[in-house]
Amino acid sequence: MWRDLVDLLFQAYEQFSLLPLFIEIALAFIVIAILATIVAYSAIMYKRYKSYVHDKRVAFISPIIEEMITEQVLLNEKLGMDVPTEDIEFDPAALANKIYKKPFVRQILIETLIAYRKNFRGEVGELLRKLYIDMELQKDSFSKLKSVRWEKKIKAVVELTQMDISISDVTILPLTNSTNPSLRAAARNAYVQLSKNEPFKFFDIATEPLLPWDQLELFKIITTTKDIAIPNFSRWVSYSTNKSIISFCLKLIAHYDQQSAIPAVMELLNNKDHYFRADAISCLGKLSADAAEEKMVKIYTHQPLNCQIEILKAMGSIASGRNLEFLKSEFLYSSNFDIRMNAARAIIRHNTQASRLMVEELMEMTYEENQLIIKHCLNPLIKY
């Protein structure tokens, strides 16, 4: 029988080799296309089946895990009895359940603990952390940290951070400067949260950029993490060579209203990069840096439009009243709409007797479009 089959295939091959090349190619592609189509549908079925099984397993295992956490942590009798968390012992039998040896279950357990810890702080949060450690789940996280796959490393970093488990500087610092943006961001976020002494040390060594998206999370972490030692960010404004770090520090300076940083920020007004200058001017405005106003007015004429607009906004925030005539002149004589709009806003933001009089005067003396600008800026229904 095998011999017949071999003969048949041989004959088919002989016939095939007699066909023109393009027909041979077409036949080959037909076979490939049919196989690929079969594989595609098999993969769809497999994927959906896998999701179904996964959901079933999670549905089965989650109640068991949650029951264990509830009994061992949330309803732990020693909670609230002034017993130090490290002295609270869990029921060994509950933790020794064989299902907790399975990697799949351990991963769900880690994720559940993280979810609980996001909702519970204080003593309960600490006890959740102790459960994570007692069940040696940190070993699972650390083994992921050694993976060559960056997404696994990120998962590990996030798990360890959420559980407040220290990662040595030797391990984490190089990751804060990784060329992989995602890994770099996760490591930086972790470093700020885990480093007790110098959470901003990576700012010193950062050569890779801190992307705007990553700044969102880092900003949130810095501004919401308790007991974090906030340094004077002007240090990096003055000495860092990483533009994105400086730009980020300007936002932090404004957020923390670090008045002592004003001289360092003013130095940036001489920077060649106009985007940078605009960031610095915006920061000075948010700091209401009175001392910077004269310099901003002085450099105004030579600035590109984005910097000029930021200067006008900053003058509205500073509202010293010394440069109302300058603002008036920009409003009346600039040919640029945005300049006139921002000059009008800056005058109105002063909200002093002099500025109100000036607004009235401008309404009388200026032409229709400028009057519309003033009405627009005065209307409380219009925010922007």
Next chain:
Amino acid sequence: MGATFVEYASVFFETTVFLYGTVLLLIYAMLAVMSFINIRLFLRKESYTDYKVIVGSPLAPGISVIAPAFNEGLTIISNIRSLLTFDYPNYEVIIINDGSTDDTLEKVVNEFSLVKVDFAYDIKLSAKPVRGVYKSTDEAYAKLVIVDKENGKSKADATNVGINVAAYPYFLCTDVDCILHDQTLQMLIRPMMEEENKRVIATGATLRMANSCEVDEGVLIKIVAPKPLLARFQELEYIRSFVLGKMGWSYINAVPNVSGGLGMFDKEIAVKAGGYDPASFGEDMELRMRMSRYVYDNKIDAAVRYIPTTLCWTEGPTSLKIFMRQRTRWARGLLQLMQAHKKMLFNPAYGRVGLIVFPYNFFFELLAPVIEFLGIIYYIFLIYFGLVNWPYAIILLIFVYTYSVMISSLSVLWDQLTFQYYKTWRDVVGIISMVFIEMLIYHPLIVVFALRGYYFHLSNRTHTWGNMQRRGFKKATDNTPKAATT
């Protein structure tokens, strides 16, 4: 002598078509691979992304959502409410009433406690005159801006007004009756904020058919694959175009266009490029090309990115007449675009746009229907003169058919790998079944309507902006047909 010429012509035609087909098939194979890599990369990133960080962040960039409306009185209230539910801290919703002749404006004014305000804005892009700008006296609707303008007979004209009025540096362009995911803004702004060395000038996401979905007050309640045959074909086409096509092109920064139904743009670049062209029949493609021209002319290293997540559900035409009108317009738009920007074709000064995007659009989007049509004529000629080698012809037909089935099947697979939007096997099988009959039923329609569009354009036939009778979404309160511009 005559016979020799015909022979030469035949050989030339056959060789050209063979090479053309081979390159097209290779491109599709390449797109399948690139989209797979890109989708995997996206999913890996998504697995640990917490979008909540942007929700309360003071660093979130401002976004203006621009949605033109024309005679949308029946559904405008729920549409606007839907647009006001984005999970994003810093945005405004600008609805452009494009000279509606129904009660669209009155309804909106009453529902949202609007008053006419003195609103100053810079007319950076020319458009039909604005009759008034309205703001709400209710703080709950502080994000809402209604602009009432004279009808400009195009979405482009209305959107240009929206761009003029927009306060923020990014704008999202959509249709007022599209149903958008509440995370649309956060997901589309992300690529703009995480590119290391390029300025991302536009982003887009997958669109799907909402025809059979359940919708309540402009919010999607249940996703169901479309039941009408024509809408189901379009669903498959959209999956292939977005999940496989655009994700593949995005991988090499060569996205041909950002859909008019959903696209986020860098306002500064869009304005400097001249905004939308009201005379264009394909204003979305046109804007993408203009922006590309601008960035290349000004030596700005830019990118256009796509994400595979479905963020927009739209109602596709279910009547052949409306569908024909839509595709005819698209085809006119493509031909118009090629004429307007022909300077870019194979022009290395325009980088990937000149060397990849434009040639692809020209050869494999614009010329494809023409070549297919000529191929059919040639086939008929050969059959008539008995010159067809039937066994070979059938093998070649099976080859083309199986290859197209394979590509569509892969796009369905990629889609299923990404997100399992369909909860039931019935929906999945419903879409898969289209893969096998698409080439026989749907594809010929596309070819015919495209040729019709080219003919209309070349013969300078006037385009009428007809009303698209929408059927409304499955639900709840509203099943009444409504009118919209097509």
